[in-house]
Amino acid sequence: xxxxxxxxxxxxxxxxxxxxxxxxxxxxxxxxxxxxxxxxxxxxxxxxxxxxxxxxxxxxxxxxxxxxxxxxxxxxxxxxxxxxxxxxxxxxxxxxxxxxxxxxxxxxxxxxxxxxxxxxxxxxxxxxxxxxxxxxxxxxxxxxxxxxxxxxxxxxxxxxxxxxxxxxxxxxxxxxxxxxxxxxxxxxxxxxxxxxxxxxxxxxxxxxxxxxxxxxxxxxxxxxxxxxxxxxxxxxxxxxxxxxxxxxxxxxxxxxxxxxxxxxxxxxxxxxxxxxxxxxxxxxxxxxxxxxxxxxxxxxxxxxxxxxxxxxxxxxxxxxxxxxxxxxxxxxxxxxxxxxxxxxxxxxxxxxxxxxxxxxxxxxxxxxxxxxxxxxxxxxxxxxxxxxxxxxxxxxxxxxxxxxxxxxxxxxxxxxxxxxxxxxx
Amino acid sequence: xxxxxxxxxxxxxxxxxxxxxxxxxxxxxxxxxxxxxxxxxxxxxxxxxxxxxxxxxxxxxxxxxxxxxxxxxxxxxxxxxxxxxxxxxxxxxxxxxxxxxxxxxxxxxxxxxxxxxxxxxxxxxxxxxxxxxxxxxxxxxxxxxxxxxxxxxxxxxxxxxxxxxxxxxxxxxxxxxxxxxxxxxxxxxxxxxxxxxxxxxxxxxxxxxxxxxxxxxxxxxxxxxxxxxxxxxxxxxxxxxxxxxxxxxxxxxxxxxxxxxxxxxxxxxxxxxxxxxxxxxxxxxxxxxxxxxxxxxxxxxxxxxxxxxxxx
Ligand SMILES: [Zn+2]
Ligand SMILES: [Zn+2]
Numbered sequence: 001x002x003x004x005x006x007x008x009x010x011x012x013x014x015x016x017x018x019x020x021x022x023x024x025x026x027x028x029x030x031x032x033x034x035x036x037x038x039x040x041x042x043x044x045x046x047x048x049x050x051x052x053x054x055x056x057x058x059x060x061x062x063x064x065x066x067x068x069x070x071x072x073x074x075x076x077x078x079x080x081x082x083x084x085x086x087x088x089x090x091x092x093x094x095x096x097x098x099x100x101x102x103x104x105x106x107x108x109x110x111x112x113x114x115x116x117x118x119x120x121x122x123x124x125x126x127x128x129x130x131x132x133x134x135x136x137x138x139x140x141x142x143x144x145x146x147x148x149x150x151x152x153x154x155x156x157x158x159x160x161x162x163x164x165x166x167x168x169x170x171x172x173x174x175x176x177x178x179x180x181x182x183x184x185x186x187x188x189x190x191x192x193x194x195x196x197x198x199x200x201x202x203x204x205x206x207x208x209x210x211x212x213x214x215x216x217x218x219x220x221x222x223x224x225x226x227x228x229x230x231x232x233x234x235x236x237x238x239x240x241x242x243x244x245x246x247x248x249x250x251x252x253x254x255x256x257x258x259x260x261x262x263x264x265x266x267x268x269x270x271x272x273x274x275x276x277x278x279x280x281x282x283x284x285x286x287x288x289x290x291x292x293x294x295x296x297x298x299x300x301x302x303x304x305x306x307x308x309x310x311x312x313x314x315x316x317x318x319x320x321x322x323x324x325x326x327x328x329x330x331x332x333x334x335x336x337x338x339x340x341x342x343x344x345x346x347x348x349x350x351x352x353x354x355x356x357x358x359x360x361x362x363x364x365x366x367x368x369x370x371x372x373x374x375x376x377x378x379x380x381x382x383x384x385x386x387x388x389x390x391x392x393x394x395x396x397x398x399x400x401x402x403x404x405x406x407x408x409x410x411x412x413x414x415x416x417x418x419x420x421x422x423x424x425x
Numbered sequence: 426x427x428x429x430x431x432x433x434x435x436x437x438x439x440x441x442x443x444x445x446x447x448x449x450x451x452x453x454x455x456x457x458x459x460x461x462x463x464x465x466x467x468x469x470x471x472x473x474x475x476x477x478x479x480x481x482x483x484x485x486x487x488x489x490x491x492x493x494x495x496x497x498x499x500x501x502x503x504x505x506x507x508x509x510x511x512x513x514x515x516x517x518x519x520x521x522x523x524x525x526x527x528x529x530x531x532x533x534x535x536x537x538x539x540x541x542x543x544x545x546x547x548x549x550x551x552x553x554x555x556x557x558x559x560x561x562x563x564x565x566x567x568x569x570x571x572x573x574x575x576x577x578x579x580x581x582x583x584x585x586x587x588x589x590x591x592x593x594x595x596x597x598x599x600x601x602x603x604x605x606x607x608x609x610x611x612x613x614x615x616x617x618x619x620x621x622x623x624x625x626x627x628x629x630x631x632x633x634x635x636x637x638x639x640x641x642x643x644x645x646x647x648x649x650x651x652x653x654x655x656x657x658x659x660x661x662x663x664x665x666x667x668x669x670x671x672x673x674x675x676x677x678x679x680x681x682x683x684x685x686x687x688x689x690x691x692x693x694x695x696x697x698x699x700x701x702x703x704x705x706x707x708x709x710x711x712x713x714x715x716x717x718x719x720x721x722x723x724x725x726x727x728x729x730x731x732x733x734x735x736x737x
Contacts (some may be wrong), residue, residue: 194621200622202538
């Protein structure tokens with residue numbers, strides 16, 4: 001069975017940026033050649049003229065709610081939502097119930113995701129037992145079972161000694177630590193960004209320093225241990241500055257941000273909109289601009305979504321009691337394409353942030369070249385549409401972007417040579 | 426002028442004209458409370474629900490009396506005595522209340538924004554009786570009525586608000602209200618109790634109480650809560666009283682015709698010394714009387730009252 005993606009602009013940063021044909025067979029890319037009339041033997045030809053063809057997008061920060069809270073999202077619904085958004089691989093965080101801190105849960109997630117046959121799902125296992133920040137997990141066992149990184153996401157590691165040892169211990173197994181940087185004492189009872197908006201609304205604020213003090217601590221530990229460190233969901237200008245400085249000094253730190261941090265500000269909380277409540281919170285316009293600069297100058301390597309499904313039970317309640325988080329898998333690409341429109345990133349730059357860099361950081365095979373797995377996203381950069389949650393594959397609808405006009409979307413998603421989302425026809 | 430709002434959610438959403446109409450209506454309502462038979466039939470057949478998720482005797486009583494003086498049927502639901510504690514969500518509660526067809530719902534809740542949320546879900550008029558640290562519009566209105574009664578104007582006054590501004594919905598509502606009517610507001614307290622960006626609401630900030638009260642026309646003292654010790658907002662009540670409390674001694678530098686206000690309940694000896702609280706400048710009890718009048722005015726206007734209250 002031969003499939004040919006024909007006549008699209010193939011963008012694989014550092015490798016390709018031209019109109020090419022991609023031949024796929026046996027789940028792999030078998031050749032990438034100049035476009036032409038050479039397709040007699042093809043079983044299927046995908047006409048990609050006017051489209052952009054990229055290595056499959058990777059979202060390295062996603063919350064699936066299985067096991068434990070399947071009413072919000074299952075592994076299958078999350079994997080389907082991903083491919084609907086053009087994403088071929090996702091990394092799921094361990095804060096399920098039970099927590100993914102052991103081989104059984106990691107294997108369960110992988111087994112379930114295979115059955116879904118949508119996006120590839122790579123479990124991130126917990127740093128500490130039960131996310132409690134007390135005891136290290138069996139990293140070797142977890143890696144063998146298929147975990148690709150370690151994080152106590154949602155529960156910051158406040159014990160600096162534990163964090164140091166976790167980084168060292170993880171290095172021995174070649175595992176990356178992903179840090180959710182947040183000082184809970186500084187957050188206290190805060191529920192949105194600290195500043196004039198929170199003050200006027202009478203909501204307790206979360207200062208930028210709640211994030212940046214731990215970013216700075218973790219950079220210091222990264223320097224001390226020499227273990228690679230990835231900072232999750234960067235939201236403040238101080239964090240961007242600290243990471244920029246660390247990279248300049250050769251410290252092996254990488255970082256991600258999410259679309260909501262470069263598109264929205266604290267003003268989106270408006271009339272106590274719980275769909276604009278997340279952790280870290282939406283920040284000021286100044287922070288938003290810093291995030292854009294960090295993306296543009298390479299300080300921030302990755303765009304991930306921190307996809308966090310919640311039902312109305314957690315969201316249609318008092319603002320200060322509502323759960324943190326928004327879904328992102330099905331809006332990430334369209335929202336991130338705005339960065340290209342705004343000249344913050346080139347199209348190549350965008351593909352780096354959403355595919356090449358996460359692959360490099362996690363050690364995944366990725367690219368449009370012969371012998372690599374055929375994980376491919378086809379993007380129509382020009383279609384204008386209105387984001388509509390009723391069209392989502394996710395089980396949840398908690399997004400502040402519903403109803404927003406956007407331009408550009410994924411029209412076809414291929415995982416392992418198989419078309420898992422087809423929006424072309 | 427017909428009152429154009431469905432709800433009273435905060436002072437920020439009221440215009441100067443609307444505030445003036447409320448105060449003028451309240452002025453008329455006061456007369457009713459002075460009659461031997463303190464009751465008019467104006468709101469006969471109307472139902473008012475008092476939904477209090479936070480304990481409050483004073484405010485609830487004030488709303489209750491206001492409703493009764495206008496002949497409305499009022500019923501109280503407090504979080505401690507009804508299904509609201511048994512895992513029922515706010516939206517469930519709203520739907521249940523809606524089924525009872527109330528005309529007005531007075532709500533107090535410890536979470537900011539709850540009255541806004543409710544207002545979008547029910548047909549009844551919502552009156553915010555205090556939501557978290559956000560707003561307490563009826564308190565600000567009664568404060569303004571009290572000041573106007575004593576100063577004959579709300580323009581060009583200097584209002585000093587002193588204490589825990591961070592946690593005070595009364596401070597926020599008064600900043601909005603007084604600045605809208607053309608007065609200036611100065612805030613004073615320890616920096617731990619001055620929230621970030623409060624000056625964007627149009628107030629000025631100082632850490633010196635002496636500076637704030639010099640040439641102030643009104644001094645409003647806010648209650649200090651011992652729980653704030655846990656969040657490191659201050660050291661001891663002793664030091665607070667010395668540094669930020671209103672003592673008789675400190676009053677010597679205030680204007681001779683200054684008014685002293687306090688939204689209550691008082692912490693005598695902490696933010697205000699007993700001599701000052703009970704002294705000649707204190708209009709704290711006027712505030713209580715005016716509270717009923719303002720709440721009557723709100724009920725009346727939200728029920729579509731367009732005539733003068735004294736037409737009754
Ligand atoms: Zn996190
Ligand atoms: Zn997360």
